[in-house]
Amino acid sequence: MSEVKLVNIKKVYPVIERNKNKKNVNGHRTGNLQITDEGVVAVQEFSLDIADKEFIVLVGPSGCGKSTTLRMVAGLEEITSGELYIDGEYMNDVAPKDRDIAMVFQNYALYPHMTVYQNMAYSLKIQKASREEIDRKVREAAEILDITDYLDRKPKELSGGQRQRVAIGRAIVRHPKALLMDEPLSNLDAKLRNQMRAEIIKLRERINTTFIYVTHDQTEAMTLGDRIVVMKDGYIQQIATPQEVFDHPSNLFVAGFIGTPQMNFFDAELKLRDGDYWVDVEGASVRLADEKQERLKANHVEEQAVTLGVRPEHLLLADKGIAGKVTVSELMGSSRHLHLTVHGKDVIIIVPSTGGSGNYIGSEVALSFDGSNAHVFSKATEKNLEY
Amino acid sequence: MTIANSSRSRKAKAQLFILRVLAYLFIGILVAMCLFFFVMLLLMSSKSNSQLQGAFSLKWGGHFLENLHNAWNDASTNIPRGMVNSFIVAMSSALITTYFSALTAYGIHVYEFRFKRAIFTFIMAIMMIPAQVSAVGFIQLAYKFGLTNKLWLLILPGMAAPVVFFYMKQYLESVLPLEMVEAARIDGSSEFRIFNEVVLPIMKPAVAVQMIFSFVSSWNNYFMPSLLLTKPEKRTVPIMIAMLRSADYSKFDMGKVFMFILLAILPVMLVYAVLSKSIIKGVTSGSVKG
Known part of the structure; x- marks a missing residue:
């Protein structure tokens, strides 16, 4: 049992008086930080129930409050208001060492003067575990992470990937209630990152504990998480499974943030014809899929100007439809990304690389899409009208 | 072409050699300056009072142990x-x-x-x-x-x-x-x-x-x-x-x-x-x- 519950968590960093007067920043935003009378608001209204053994990924751009949230769970940051429960116990004022959690840092944070073995054994030594128990647990964790051969080495003698394994080893060695990871793969090169990502998936199957994972990399979020929490400016934007976030983004931000290349957006009109919803965009008119029809009807959505979102892989080359001109063509191996200009706006589509010579640049094309792949967002609130 | 290259490389090697000699010479002088006082102290501590009163000499005095004994057993200090x-x-x-x-x-x-x-x-x-x-x-x-x-x-x-x-x-x-x-x-x-x-x-x-x-x-x-x-x-x-x-x-x-x-x-x-x-x-x- 290791459930983590966050109820209406808020984090405000007090602004030092001197700076406050200088900047005169009461109650407005500078960049993506909201500054109020209390100070700089980093996280707001954060409520989340994390089930036992669930893998939760907090994802968002820099400064969205994801790391702050993780650090509040770890006890490294004070919680301004709200409640944190681990296994039903109120944890707001409990010291990090008494929370029975472990954390992996982006920059490893290994103890440089200790060997790998000593690094991993440190927490057990503090718990006054017996020498045999320490040895057994360290070797067990080293076995899982395949670092048994390096136990006598110092961190400086290891590569980046090995160091990160040691950092993970140090965290899992004492079987914590929850394993917190703060962008653990960000310092690794692309190849190693892919490899370690797969390792983490395997690790999860073997150690079977609750994971809270922070990343700004949406690929990591999509591949690792049971559920993803998308954050922006300190607020939760959407909590859902990776598939749900991809298929039904709750707002414009989530739609644009999740998916590579990012979703294309068009100015469009949502119309009701014979009781059915249609989108009129750049001369084309598409009837939305039945599933979407039902959701929009349930929400009593009226005819209005909307932002239409269609993912690059869902835009198809057609005989007629949205007219555009190809400006850039990028061969990605199995597919080709075409950059088009549609009424002055940039649009990206993905086409198979096998067809044609690939000499698309300068050609006039028409685009169509299926009604099941269209996402309609309110112009005023930027929310998905299906929700 | 090769001859020109090899003569150029010989010249560069000679230059490097001279630079190294100069550098070592400079370091040697600095080391000598630093050690001078220690060597002098060691020499002086090996001389008797009369030897020290006399003309300056860089010779080992031979009274080192005697001085050590006197200093170590000096009742007043x-x-x-x-x-x-x-x-x-x-x-x-x-x-x-x-x-x-x-x-x-x-x-x-x-x-x-x-x-x-x-x-x-x-x-x-x-x-x-x-x-x-x-x-x-x-x-x-x-x-x-x-x-x-x-x-x-x-x-x-x-x-x-x-x-x-x-x-x-x-x-x-x-x-x-x-x-x-x-x-x-x-x-x-x-x-x-x-x-x-x-x-x-x-x-x-x-x-x-x-x-x-x-x-x-x-x-x-x-x-x-x-x-x-x-x-x-x-x-x-x-x-x-x-x-x-x-x-x-x-x-x-x-x-x-x-x-x-x-x-x-x-x-x-x-x-x-x-x-x-x-x-x-x-x-x-x-x-x-x-």
Whole structure:
């Protein structure tokens, strides 16, 4: 049992008086930080129930409050208001060492003067575990992470990937209630990152504990998480499974943030014809899929100007439809990304690389899409009208 | 083409050779300048008083052991006692100075608290006050409380050493990632244990440097001990050396004086030899991605 519950968590960093007067920043935003009378608001209204053994990924751009949230769970940051429960116990004022959690840092944070073995054994030594128990647990964790051969080495003698394994080893060695990871793969090169990502998936199957994972990399979020929490400016934007976030983004931000290349957006009109919803965009008119029809009807959505979102892989080359001109063509191996200009706006589509010579640049094309792949967002609130 | 190339490379090699010779020559001169005084001291301490009174010579005097015996057994000064006293004071104050300065620096570097900047400025301001100014009050205090002739009175004030604190703080800023402290907190370590087991070992090079400096300055300190230590059995080495100057002219032995000075610098060299091993670069390399 290791459930983590966050109820209406808020984090405000007090602004030092001197700076406050200088900047005169009461109650407005500078960049993506909201500054109020209390100070700089980093996280707001954060409520989340994390089930036992669930893998939760907090994802968002820099400064969205994801790391702050993780650090509040770890006890490294004070919680301004709200409640944190681990296994039903109120944890707001409990010291990090008494929370029975472990954390992996982006920059490893290994103890440089200790060997790998000593690094991993440190927490057990503090718990006054017996020498045999320490040895057994360290070797067990080293076995899982395949670092048994390096136990006598110092961190400086290891590569980046090995160091990160040691950092993970140090965290899992004492079987914590929850394993917190703060962008653990960000310092690794692309190849190693892919490899370690797969390792983490395997690790999860073997150690079977609750994971809270922070990343700004949406690929990591999509591949690792049971559920993803998308954050922006300190607020939760959407909590859902990776598939749900991809298929039904709750707002414009989530739609644009999740998916590579990012979703294309068009100015469009949502119309009701014979009781059915249609989108009129750049001369084309598409009837939305039945599933979407039902959701929009349930929400009593009226005819209005909307932002239409269609993912690059869902835009198809057609005989007629949205007219555009190809400006850039990028061969990605199995597919080709075409950059088009549609009424002055940039649009990206993905086409198979096998067809044609690939000499698309300068050609006039028409685009169509299926009604099941269209996402309609309110112009005023930027929310998905299906929700 | 090849001939031109090979002649050019021969020229470059010759240039490199000349540069190296010049560099070694320069280094050699510097080394000779540094060692000159030590060699002279060693030579002088091997000569008898009459040899020293005579013409200057670079020859080994042959009275080294005799001088050592005389100096070591000199009843009026008692150099062994003085060396023990000096060692107690210098080693203790070096340990106390470095430990507490590192602890203060750690506190200021890692923790966030009210008036942190003001406290830092205050400590830095103390650095500007000359030791002689505060010494007047300190000595009066020592006499009023009857604390003269106590060695710990020379040791304890070392605890507050703003210069050492500043050095330690700068060093911490460059080597200690806060994540390491946080990792230790999550591992379950208490704050004091984090300092002793995680932070202090990382600071080993800085501690070694400051230990050497503190030890040397405390070993050589004449000003405060001469004012606070009046009993013969409490005297430190610098006081004893100063006393030799006022010794009876008829018994004055220059060879013994040089031997005194040689003995006085030996512990300092020993401490340097031991601690300099700890001054190694890159002690934190590998801890965090840099």
